[in-house]
């Protein structure tokens with residue numbers, strides 16, 4: 001049984017050693033597992049939902065001193081706890097230790113734009129038969145965040161487990177869901193003030209989400225939820241009207257101002273047009 005503080009104190013390298021061992025102990029097959037150190041750990045299970053969290057944190061050092069306010073059931077560290085997203089990592093391991101065997105993905109580089117998740121979708125050619133994806137990487141108590149996914153049935157389904165829709169900018173599922181055409185949600189896992197040394201974890205709230213996720217793993221739907229997103233009409237790019245043409249035709253190239261060069265470079269004025277005009281004007 002892995003301990004919560006242990007998950008905070010371990011380096012990413014150590015987690016890449018330890019997590020596969022835990023998964024093997026819990027009945028995941030070596031053949032159904034991919035471990036790409038510094039990118040991701042992926043394990044296929046027998047529950048058709050994939051759980052995701054990220055191993056990297058924004059803090060440059062590991063937390064040495066971890067304090068526990070037992071009254072409030074809160075953890076923090078003066079070095080920065082790293083509960084974003086080690087709380088998610090711990091929660092997934094806790095769920096696995098509770099004898100649930102969903103598909104699992106631990107990534108690296110989430111805080112650097114989802115590098116691990118990007119490699120993952122490039123590497124995995126066969127999309128597993130899953131109903132939807134749950135990431136455990138959201139601050140707070142009961143948020144569910146869907147990013148670009150606007151599948152209403154899915155949103156209502158997730159909210160029925162006691163979450164309330166909120167909005168966010170990015171996490172790993174922002175890469176995986178559109179690529180796999182599968183709906184996904186990011187759920188609150190009890191951390192606050194992430195990306196700062198003031199970060200703390202509310203253990204009670206984390207445990208609440210763990211219980212909800214277990215419920216979700218038991219009562220999954222028959223059909224997968226698909227990724228639906230806004231259809232953005234691509235506007236035709238129109239160049240802004242500059243008065244540049246009149247001012248530069250009668251100039252040789254090497255005397256253009258920076259602004260005129262910029263206009264040429266950005267295609268507001270085609271180089272060829274420029275030459276044609278130039279040639280006409282000067283009869284070359």
Ligand SMILES: [Zn+2]
Nearest residue numbers: 084085110137
């Ligand atoms: Zn995170």
